[in-house]
Amino acid sequence: MAEGQEHPLSVYFWIWGLLFIISAFSYAVDYFQFQGMLRWSLILIFMFLKAGLIVAIFMHMVWERMALAMAIIGPPVVLLFLIGLMAIEGDYTESTRLEYFGADAGVYAEPHSLAASEEHH
């Protein structure tokens, strides 16, 4: 009897090709040295596209029943709290360090205004 996840091979070849193309794109982001918000949005878009394709197709999530899919995708939502709050905390820690220790941490120091606009390389 037919069992498990069986799908036409062509699906896998398509996704395989797509993953290469997206990887090439995200590599290009660095190669052409895009900076700032553009760089970040591109990196994240390509990252989530790749991750989504792997989970959805290679790990067969789109063909799984909703009960399983939700049980696996749901819990990581709490990580968003951790990520968001730790990003805020990182900025805050930096601001306290700059305030109490100053910016002169050797030759690599950067002025406060630059550091505050966090989204640099």
Added chain:
Amino acid sequence: MAYVSIADRDHEQEHHDPQSFITKYIWSQDHKVIAIQYGGTAIFTGLVAMVLSSIFRLQLGFPDVFHFVDPTEYYQLVTMHGMIMIVYMLTALLLGGFGNYLIPLQLGARDMVFPFLNMLSYWFFLLSVIILMSSFFIDGGPTGAGWTLYPPQSISEGTPGVNGGITLMLLSLAVFIIAFTMGGLNYVTTILQARCKGMTLMRMPLSIWGIFVATILGLLAFPALLVAAIMTLLDQLVGTSFFMPEMLSMGEANDYNGGSPILFQHLFWFFGHPEVYIVALPAFGIVSDVLAVHARKNIFGYRMMVWAIVAIGGLSFVVWAHHMYVSGMNPYFGFFFATTTLIIAVPTALKVYNWVLTLWKGNIKLTVPMLFAIGFIFTFTHGGLTGLFLGNVTVDLPLSDTYFVIGHFHLVMGVSPILVIFAALYHWYPKLSGKMFNERLGQIHFWCTLIGTYVVYLPMHYIGILGVPRRYFAYGSDFIPESAYTLNEIITIAAIFTAVSQLLFFINIFWSLKYGKPSGGNPWNATSLEWQTPDTPAKHGNWGHDLPVVYRWPYDYSVPGETADFVPQTVAPRDGVVAGRNHGVSTD
């Protein structure tokens, strides 16, 4: 094979009872034996931690009388007491012990889904305990960094056990997490995938719900501790600067550069707060079952109870930094975490109301398990109420690091789960051994424990409000008021009295094993599946030839129109109609 055949695996599995002593009791894959191994090891480590607490209580209560503890040892004792009690005793006993024992029995399964992995889980747990205990015997002794192990202190020169104790502690935690993961995967998969016919999720006893959600919390929260432990280990052994800032240590600049100690606290409490509920949720579940059985009444608001457990589990991941109000984190976080902390009190309070309402107009039998369960409602309410104080930033600031905090968390997550553990041990002892314990001895044990713990922890709130700080070896003169000295002495005497009175429990258990009256298969006239096994104690494979079939929820007590005051879950409805509450069926 496809899942269809897995669901009906009962005839496929021919169970050969292991015969030799080794395979039966040592390398056993039977969940009941593993449960006893887990429980026994956890209780043993708990006893060690209890003895440690008695020793440092003597120092605190009578600083001028006893001289066998020096400040270094004091910190080591306090640290080991905390870590052992929380991780190696409570977590291991409630999930490894009760989880292992109850999940297959209450769900009508023959065993865990992967028994070999389950066995491995225990042996890794034992290994972690051995690693931890070995730190008592090495040069420099165990770590004295406090159970939270905050760097930079935990790995800086001058802290007790910095040259080996802390390494062993972190290693032991890592091994424990591996053990827990192996067990936890088994528990969750068994609950989700291996229930018997008719056992829907909404027909599971609340014990299982508590253990289920707690295990999920463990699987998602222990990773944060593992990561924090790995990073601290690397800081200590390799010299990385994850958590270690550049600072003066013992008058010299250290070799570290730019680490963030506060990140450790965030990671630690991202584990640490769910950990509180990893301990509390199984206790919530078990106490609900004990109350319902011994009040001969269905649990009040079953669905509410289930959703409260789930809601507490979810919310427990977004309250962690209420342990860090004074840590120097972003001050705006206080608002967020105080809010979520007070929100989590809502489902918790709901559960307390439901326990009380379960007792309301019940046919209460004041058996020993029931006494402990009712005692739990008191201690948990008292401990929970002080939590509301500490959850608010402005109230917490002056109370931080005082004995108020000690009193709060010992009542709410020390004494309360332990009372439930005793309730559960007495409740399921007949199933475990086939013998009845001594009722009178159990009652004495209960009153000693309850009164003893109250005398220990209530005064702590008072001396905390006076401002007596925790983690002090001795307070000297003129530093704290006279009343605090007197109370400290009283607390110490009560603590030792309570500790010694636990002997009653062990005497009872071992005496009854030999001389107790046979209990029969279902001494409490309970409805849930574990009391319906063909043999008591249940044999390997649990259910004889055929798996049970479930027709109703596990709380059909005192159903109107029934002759007996309980209807087991396995009893089929008469004329196609279930007389009691027919929970969890898709038609309602």
Added chain:
Amino acid sequence: MSSVATQQLETGAKGFVKDWESDKQTFHVPWGKAMMWIFLLSDTFIFSCFLVGYMNVRMSTRVEWPPVSEIFSLSMGGAPIPLLLIAIMTFVLITSSGTMAMAVNMGYRRDRAKTAALMFITAAFGAIFVGMQAFEWSKLIIEEGIRPWGNDFGAPQFGSFFFMITGFHGIHVSIGVIYLAVVALKVLRGDYEKKGYEIVEITGLYWHFVDLVWVFIFAFFYLW
């Protein structure tokens, strides 16, 4: 999933509710697969905590973060090409994911020889990946002088997090290679003829997860 059973089961939101309120089992998958998914969920939290720690430290450091793109560049014909080795490693890992997906497919077609062959190819790509990682590490340590506790380019945490996170990922890959090889051997031996070939899919889940983690490491470590 059994096609026979699928026809009986409702899908979508209605199926979701039915699954959760059913008796016996919630997920219509084998035990091992359910367990692997839950394990991967737990592992997700481990890697997330590592990456969150990395983010927090990188955002809070006062010291310049080393120039990642240059450090990871590889000289080809005299001119340094940024991230070349990483690009190849990504290529290798994605390729291995593709062969793994095909192995799963072949398994369900009960083509033992092709399944085992594809799994061995996957394992080989995994081994190549680990080898390239070893090359990358030694290049970083020997040529660039980057140590876990410090480097000449800037924040010492760069090396700390790099070696820890890629090391942890590398351990996952290595375990995956062994796991794949063992399962492939058993497939070849015909151990799963009676039990069915879900085990190949379960192994595949683990392998794809390793690839998935690399996607995040690639984005956050090499491109940030």
